[in-house]
Amino acid sequence: xxxxxxxxxxxxxGLLSIVFVALIGATMLFFAGHxxxxxxxxxxxxxxxATGFPCH
Amino acid sequence: xxxxxxxxxxxxxxxxxxxxxxxxxxxxLLGEDYETGAVVHFTGAGEAAEATGHDHDVAGHDHGDGxxxxxxxxxxxxxxxxxxxxxTVLFTALIYASYGLILVAGFALAxxxxxxxxxxxxxxxxxxxxxxxxxxxxxxxxxxxPGSVAADITERQIWWLGTxxxxxxxIALLAYGANVLTALAxIALLAAxxxxxxxxxxxxxxxxxxxxxxxxxxxxxxxxxxxWAALGWLTGRLWAQDEx
Numbered sequence: 001x002x003x004x005x006x007x008x009x010x011x012x013x014g015l016l017s018i019v020f021v022a023l024i025g026a027t028m029l030f031f032a033g034h035x036x037x038x039x040x041x042x043x044x045x046x047x048x049x050a051t052g053f054p055c056h
Numbered sequence: 057x058x059x060x061x062x063x064x065x066x067x068x069x070x071x072x073x074x075x076x077x078x079x080x081x082x083x084x085l086l087g088e089d090y091e092t093g094a095v096v097h098f099t100g101a102g103e104a105a106e107a108t109g110h111d112h113d114v115a116g117h118d119h120g121d122g123x124x125x126x127x128x129x130x131x132x133x134x135x136x137x138x139x140x141x142x143x144t145v146l147f148t149a150l151i152y153a154s155y156g157l158i159l160v161a162g163f164a165l166a167x168x169x170x171x172x173x174x175x176x177x178x179x180x181x182x183x184x185x186x187x188x189x190x191x192x193x194x195x196x197x198x199x200x201x202p203g204s205v206a207a208d209i210t211e212r213q214i215w216w217l218g219t220x221x222x223x224x225x226x227i228a229l230l231a232y233g234a235n236v237l238t239a240l241a242x243i244a245l246l247a248a249x250x251x252x253x254x255x256x257x258x259x260x261x262x263x264x265x266x267x268x269x270x271x272x273x274x275x276x277x278x279x280x281x282x283x284w285a286a287l288g289w290l291t292g293r294l295w296a297q298d299e300x
Binding site for chain 2: 014015017018019021022024025026027028029032033034036043044046047048049050051052053054055056
């Protein structure tokens with residue numbers, strides 16, 4: 001019983017946590033790579049050029 | 057799930073930063089010298105250039121009136137080189153950490169559908185990630201050396217994002233698809249961004265020499281491949297350890 005509950009919980013939280021982790025990654029990617037705020041842009045400038053992101 | 061992706065991401069990011077300073081940074085600085093007018097393309101050019109009749113005064117090398125797409129003149133003054141390079145290391149680690157998170161999310165999705173991930177699959181995923189996030193976008197929007205010109209930033213970002221999503225989806229369909237139809241759909245997704253075409257500027261008047269820009273693009277892609285392969289391998293290895 002206990003085992004089934006656990007594995008069921010693991011599977012159902014699985015998809016949610018997958019989406020969650022992917023969203024964190026995508027958000028970080030956006031701020032580090034694409035956000036056009038001047039401060040972020042200047043700080044990330046060399047990395048953006050060197051990663052092939054559209055920089056400015 | 058989070059920890060493995062972050063650890064592998066930061067490690068690959070540090071490797072990428074190391075390779076960046078070994079291969080790429082000097083070309084960025086050289087490009088900026090042209091961009092700010094500290095060095096001028098064609099000055100002291102050989103007789104071959106003279107013979108082709110290029111008019112050196114009007115060949116787009118007018119740096120004074122701000123026709124360059126972007127002015128970096130202040131960058132070097134505002135922060136020391138140390139700060140600048142520290143930020144590059146930090147942001148390279150951050151960007152690879154975000155790649156790492158997206159990779160583990162993909163691993164988790166694959167396992168959800170019953171596919172096991174090991175270091176070897178991780179390596180293949182890493183190479184696929186390089187293709188989706190760097191190589192395919194680069195085929196439309198070459199990595200930009202400072203001092204190059206490009207189309208409107210928003211249009212480029214939209215094409216970049218669309219290309220990344222389509223390429224990632226296309227590779228996933230090819231790799232994990234069940235039949236000929238999914239393979240064909242995968243090929244269509246891979247081709248679509250390039251059939252649509254990336255946004256390009258109306259004319260080319262970059263002040264950086266094409267020789268430097270070409271070498272820059274090639275080095276950026278080479279560094280990206282190595283870092284992504286390391287990222288995928290390490291993420292897969294940590295993932296397999298976690299699952300065991």
